Every structure is written in C-alpha cells, then in structure tokens.
Amino acid sequence: LSTADIISTVEFNYSGDLLATGDKGGRVVIFQREQETKSRPISRGEYNVYSTFQSHEPEFDYLKSLEIEEKINKIRWLPQQNAAHFLLSTNDKTIKLWKISERDKRAEGYNLKDEDGRLREPFRVTELRVPTLKPMDLMVEASPRRTFANAHTYHINSISVNSDCATYLSADDLRINLWHLEVTNRSFNIVDIKPANMEELTEVITAAEFHPQHCNVFVYSSSKGTIRLCDMRSAALCDQHSKFFEEPEDPSSRSFFSEIISSISDVKFSHSGRYMMTRDYLSVKVWDLNMENRPVETYQVHEYLRSKLCSLYENDCIFDKFECCWNGSDSTIMTGSYNNFFRTFERNSRRDTTLEASRESSKPRAILKPRKVCTTGKRKKDEITVDSLDFNKKILHTAWHPTENIIAVAATNNLYLFQEKVN
Amino acid sequence: MFVRGLKRKCFDGEEDIEGTLAGFKAIPSYNLQRQSLLDMSLVKLQLCHMLVEPNLCRSVLIANTVRQIQEEMTQDGTWQMINTQSTGQASLDRLVSTDILCRSSRDQAEGKHVPAYGTFSKDFESDQAQDSSETMSTAPSVQAPRNLQSNVWEMENPQENKGNFQKSLDQIFETLENKSPNSVEDLFSEVDNSYYDLDTMLTGMISNTKMGHCDSLETFSSPTNTASNSNCKSDLNDLDHIVEILVES
Numbered sequence: 001l002s003t004a005d006i007i008s009t010v011e012f013n014y015s016g017d018l019l020a021t022g023d024k025g026g027r028v029v030i031f032q033r034e035q036e037t038k039s040r041p042i043s044r045g046e047y048n049v050y051s052t053f054q055s056h057e058p059e060f061d062y063l064k065s066l067e068i069e070e071k072i073n074k075i076r077w078l079p080q081q082n083a084a085h086f087l088l089s090t091n092d093k094t095i096k097l098w099k100i101s102e103r104d105k106r107a108e109g110y111n112l113k114d115e116d117g118r119l120r121e122p123f124r125v126t127e128l129r130v131p132t133l134k135p136m137d138l139m140v141e142a143s144p145r146r147t148f149a150n151a152h153t154y155h156i157n158s159i160s161v162n163s164d165c166a167t168y169l170s171a172d173d174l175r176i177n178l179w180h181l182e183v184t185n186r187s188f189n190i191v192d193i194k195p196a197n198m199e200e201l202t203e204v205i206t207a208a209e210f211h212p213q214h215c216n217v218f219v220y221s222s223s224k225g226t227i228r229l230c231d232m233r234s235a236a237l238c239d240q241h242s243k244f245f246e247e248p249e250d251p252s253s254r255s256f257f258s259e260i261i262s263s264i265s266d267v268k269f270s271h272s273g274r275y276m277m278t279r280d281y282l283s284v285k286v287w288d289l290n291m292e293n294r295p296v297e298t299y300q301v302h303e304y305l306r307s308k309l310c311s312l313y314e315n316d317c318i319f320d321k322f323e324c325c326w327n328g329s330d331s332t333i334m335t336g337s338y339n340n341f342f343r344t345f346e347r348n349s350r351r352d353t354t355l356e357a358s359r360e361s362s363k364p365r366a367i368l369k370p371r372k373v374c375t376t377g378k379r380k381k382d383e384i385t386v387d388s389l390d391f392n393k394k395i396l397h398t399a400w401h402p403t404e405n406i407i408a409v410a411a412t413n414n415l416y417l418f419q420e421k422v423n
Numbered sequence: 424m425f426v427r428g429l430k431r432k433c434f435d436g437e438e439d440i441e442g443t444l445a446g447f448k449a450i451p452s453y454n455l456q457r458q459s460l461l462d463m464s465l466v467k468l469q470l471c472h473m474l475v476e477p478n479l480c481r482s483v484l485i486a487n488t489v490r491q492i493q494e495e496m497t498q499d500g501t502w503q504m505i506n507t508q509s510t511g512q513a514s515l516d517r518l519v520s521t522d523i524l525c526r527s528s529r530d531q532a533e534g535k536h537v538p539a540y541g542t543f544s545k546d547f548e549s550d551q552a553q554d555s556s557e558t559m560s561t562a563p564s565v566q567a568p569r570n571l572q573s574n575v576w577e578m579e580n581p582q583e584n585k586g587n588f589q590k591s592l593d594q595i596f597e598t599l600e601n602k603s604p605n606s607v608e609d610l611f612s613e614v615d616n617s618y619y620d621l622d623t624m625l626t627g628m629i630s631n632t633k634m635g636h637c638d639s640l641e642t643f644s645s646p647t648n649t650a651s652n653s654n655c656k657s658d659l660n661d662l663d664h665i666v667e668i669l670v671e672s
Contacts, residue, residue, distance in 0.1 A: 155479065174479075202487055204483050223480050257488075259484065259491075260484045313463070314463060316481075319478070319481045319484070
C-alpha cells in the first residue's frame with residue numbers, strides 16, 4: 001500500500017458528471033460519467049478516468065524547519081460557466097484554481113511552421129493559406145490558473161465556494177479568510193479566534209461552509225462541538241456570530257472523552273439551505289437553522305464504540321475526522337465508519353443501513369448486502385463483533401451525486417462507486 | 424481490544440510485591456485509571472511535537488483533557504501545588520500551558536517558557552527517548568531536545584532554558600517528595616510492560632523510557648545542589664529497588 005495513493009477528498013461537480021478525488025500524494029484524479037448511448041447501454045453511469053494531474057508538491061518551510069504536506073485536503077468545484085471546468089484544490093497552506101478543458105481539434109496548415117512544429121524558412125513561404133481545424137483524439141488538459149498562497153499560518157481544513165461564484169472562503173484552525181477568485185495577492189480575514197495569549201487556546205475551527213443560497217451567510221464548527229453562523233453584512237470581522245448552535249451536554253454521559261467526541265469533524269448545509277448537518281465522533285446531527293439550542297435529528301453512527309473510547313484514544317482513532325453528506329433531495333444522509341462500513345440514514349422513515357465498501361462484498365453489478373455489527377453477546381451469522389472491526393479501514397470521505405442516487409465512497413486508496421439499482 | 428491501564432491492581436503496602444504483581448486482573452481504582460490517562464495524554468503531546476507539524480486540533484483536545492484531569496486532581500487534593508519563588512515564572516497553579524504544548528507558528532516566539540508540570544514531563548521523556556529516536560541528538564544534555572523542538576517551542580535562550588529547566592526539575596522533585604510513598608510508587612509503577620508495549624506508536628520510545636526513567640533522574644539530579652535533591656536520592660534508591668523487582672518478575 002503506497003501511502004501517496006490514500007484518497008483524502010472526494011467531490012462531485014454541480015451536474016454530477018464529473019467526480020474529483022484528491023490524494024495524499026498531491027494528485028487529483030477526475031472521473032467522468034459515460035454518456036448513455038444506444039450501442040453501449042450497460043455502461044451508462046460508469047465513471048472513467050477523465051484527467052489526472054499533480055496539484056500540489058511537497059514543500060519545505062525553511063522558517064519553521066517543517067515540511068508542508070502535499071496532501072489534498074479539500075476539492076471544491078466551481079459552477080460551470082463555459083466549456084471548461086474549474087475546481088479549487090487545497091493542501092495545508094495553499095489553494096489552487098485549476099482549469100480543466102478539452103481539446104478535440106487542432107489547427108493544421110500554418111504558414112510559418114511545419115506540421116511537426118519546426119519553423120519554416122521564410123523564403124520557402126510562397127503562398128498564404130488559412131489554417132483549418134481538424135479533429136483529433138480528445139485531450140484533457142489541466143492548467144493552474146491561480147495560486148492563493150501565504151494567507152494561512154495554520155492548516156487549512158475547509159474551502160467553500162460562495163453562491164455568488166466570485167468569492168470563496170478558506171478556513172484553518174484559527175482563522176477564516178475570504179478570497180476573490182480573480183485576486184491572489186490579497187484575502188480578507190473574516191474570522192479570527194486566535195487568542196492574544198496562545199496559552200489560552202482551548203478551541204479550534206474544524207470546518208466552515210458558505211450557505212448555498214445566501215451569499216452573506218456562512219457557518220463554522222469548532223472542536224468544542226459548537227457551530228457559529230455568521231453574517232458578513234454585519235461586520236467586516238465576523239468574530240461576533242449571528243447564531244450559536246450548541247446542544248447542552250448530557251451530564252450522565254460525561255467522561256474525560258466527552259469534549260473530544262463532541263468535536264465536530266464536518267458541517268454541511270442541506271441543498272435547500274434550511275438545515276445543516278454536523279458530524280462528531282459518534283453521531284450525525286441535523287440542525288434547523290432557526291433553532292439554536294439543539295439539533296432536530298440525531299443519528300448514532302457507531303454507538304457501540306462508546307465503551308471503547310479509552311482504547312480509541314490510545315490508538316488515536318478518536319481523532320479521526322469523518323465527513324458526511326446529503327443526497328440531492330435532502331431526504332437521506334450518509335457518513336462513514338470503521339471496517340470499511342458506511343451508513344445511510346433516511347430522515348423520514350428513520351431507516352438506517354450499514355454497507356461495506358470492500359472488494360469481497362462489491363462485485364460489479366452485485367447488490368450490496370447490508371451489514372450489522374453485533375453489540376450483544378450472541379453473534380448471529382453474518383454479524384461482526386465490535387472487537388473484530390478493523391480500525392485501520394476507515395471511511396472518512398464520501399460524496400453523493402447531486403441529483404441521482406449514485407454515491408462515491410473512498411476506502412483508503414480505493415474509490416467505490418455505488419448506484420441505486422433501477423429495475 | 425481492551426482498555427489500557429485496566430490490568431493494574433491498587434497498590435496495597437502490606438502485601439508483598441510479588442503478590443501485588445500477581446493480581447493483575449482486578450479493576451484499578453479510579454485514581455489509577457485517571458493517572459494512566461494523564462500519563463498517556465502527556466506522552467501523546469510529547470510525540471506530537473516530534474512529527475512534521477503537530478495537528479493543532481488534536482493537540483488542543485489532548486491538552487484540554489490533561490487540564491480536565493489536573494483540575495479534578497486539584498479538587499481531590501491529589502495534585503500538590505507548589506508555588507514558585509520570585510523567578511518570574513508562572514506557578515504550577517496555572518495548569519498545563521497550551522502555548523508550550525501546541526505552538527505551531529514562529530510568531531508565538533517571545534521565548535515564553537511556562538514551566539507547568541506537563542512541560543516537565545515532556546522534557547523528561549524526550550530526553551529519555553533520545554537513544555531511540557534518530558531525529559533527536561544523542562547528547563544527554565538538557566538542551567538536546569531543544570534542537571528538535573525549538574521550532575515548535577521557540578526557545579530563544581538556551582542558558583535561560585537550562586536554568587528554568589533545573590528549577591522545573593526541582594519542582595518535580597519536591598512534588599515527588601511531598602507525595603506519600605504509595606503515590607510515588609504509583610507514579611513509577613506505571614512503568615510496566617503490559618502498559619507500554621501494545622501501542623505501536625509508543626513502542627520504540629516507551630521501551631527506552633521504562634529503563635530510562637531512573638537513569639535520567641539521576642543524571643538530572645546530580646548537577647543541582649539543593650536539599651530537595653538529596654531527599655530525592657533516597658526516593659530514587661527506593662525506586663530502583665521497585666523497578667528492579669518489577670523487571671525481574
């Protein structure tokens with residue numbers, strides 16, 4: 001297993017035709033959905049590699065004598081505005097805007113150069129001709145268009161494109177910056193929670209996202225399990241939140257690990273913009289933006305781990321950052337777990353499903369069998385006990401197609417794509 | 424998978440040592456569990472400084488856990504508070520400083536050095552880990568870990584640091600002295616094979632730490648001349664005895 005191949009982010013674009021993955025080695029691989037054609041109806045819905053490029057390289061910070069990892073932390077697509085596709089990819093320190101464009105024609109019949117590109121002798125040019133466009137094999141090119149650097153002292157954990165399609169935010173552990181996509185030499189700091197005295201630091205920013213419709217609203221989550229909603233119209237520096245979301249702690253379940261497991265690893269607005277979802281270590285919570293004092297729905301992802309928190313603290317698994325996602329209609333939410341399991345929760349019926357992303361259980365075109373973790377003493381057939389879960393196989397990154405029931409699940413260095421079977 | 428630290432038995436001074444060691448299956452006291460959690464957390468913070476660049480979120484969460492334990496131990500009265508002299512240092516009343524634990528950028532550097540207990544333990548263990556970690560310098564001096572960690576901690580003045588470190592060590596020794604013999608043994612009785620060798624992250628370092636505890640104590644205590652150190656030496660002799668027995672069994 002090459003660690004450079006470990007997938008670190010997965011993201012569909014707005015139409016769902018493209019799926020981008022970033023990995024620990026700084027590479028981005030984009031998959032494109034095959035178009036449905038009469039001659040190959042079976043391959044409708046298959047995603048094939050469209051483009052691969054090296055987005056970030058490892059760097060060395062000489063001032064601090066520390067390496068800057070090339071691992072891609074997040075990829076976010078821009079809404080498509082012309083034939084080319086644009087995405088933002090970021091590592092710990094630098095965000096880059098990439099343009100992915102197709103070339104399927106080339107010009108032939110130049111006057112000043114030969115077909116193989118060599119310059120022609122001027123005295124050999126005896127007549128003028130107009131170059132013509134001839135078809136060629138499709139070539140997909142990725143080119144870096146902007147580099148947004150030197151704005152983050154701490155590690156970038158989130159980027160989010162604004163609904164105005166002109167600005168985006170980037171968040172690190174202590175600060176959030178606002179950028180204009182056209183301007184690379186300047187960003188505006190909109191949130192700063194760094195204390196004057198670093199000794200007093202007890203809370204960090206863990207995720208941030210713009211509201212899908214209101215271009216002045218964004219949220220950010222913290223390591224203490226709180227979410228702050230900010231309105232950029234109220235002040236230039238949004239240290240004062242407009243809304244503060246926190247669920248009161250249950251005193252009966254308090255332990256030394258309470259704070260750690262309350263730390264929010266991901267926050268996502270629903271497509272409707274009415275709700276947001278947060279992921280902490282053991283659960284996923286859905287919040288109504290109009291109600292700050294508690295979530296409207298709570299789903300237990302792997303409650304059986306609650307009695308194992310000390311071991312999970314010791315092996316550092318308790319710090320794993322799981323992501324979560326909504327389906328296109330906001331009716332179902334999905335998040336990952338251990339042993340290559342991932343979970344989906346249907347909000348209306350409260351039905352939850354556990355599935356596994358592994359080679360053994362995923363033959364092409366086969367239907368996934370639901371899995372179950374045995375929590376009581378007696379293990380049924382096909383169940384798996386908590387102690388035999390593989391904690392090295394964790395599903396941290398998942399994505400749901402914006403309109404269809406196609407999901408992308410990253411299991412370490414493998415990407416799985418599952419589709420709802422249509423009869 | 425089982426919880427680390429649960430295989431210890433409460434130390435009862437009347438039983439002979441072999442008998443105590445045999446009783447590994449009993450549930451430990453809450454204090455012992457809490458202490459082992461504290462030790463584990465301090466080691467984690469130590470390790471996080473040796474990596475590429477510490478994950479600030481993880482460091483902050485661990486530091487908060489340490490603070491929580493220390494607060495509780497203070498309320499219990501199991502935590503001995505020592506007020507510092509007029510050296511201008513913060514007293515141990517101030518709990519573990521996240522600054523030292525989680526510094527990740529150079530602009531923190533004013534050479535601020537807060538000698539909280541947590542900092543000492545980390546210095547402590549980092550010096551012991553020198554032989555195992557190839558990234559550490561091999562000279563067993565106070566300043567060796569500074570080379571690696573100065574980026575993170577930004578210690579500007581080695582001389583001042585050495586002085587501070589000595590004073591900090593004095594404070595550790597006083598703490599040890601003030602504790603009852605049972606708790607001193609509890610503190611060092613954590614040096615146990617079963618505790619350390621299962622966590623892959625800790626294996627290389629801790630196996631040396633186990634041996635190194637007493638050696639380093641002796642190294643550090645020799646340059647100083649305060650009275651507290653002479654008391655410490657007698658403690659250390661008891662300690663040697665206990666560790667020998669633990670190892671032989």
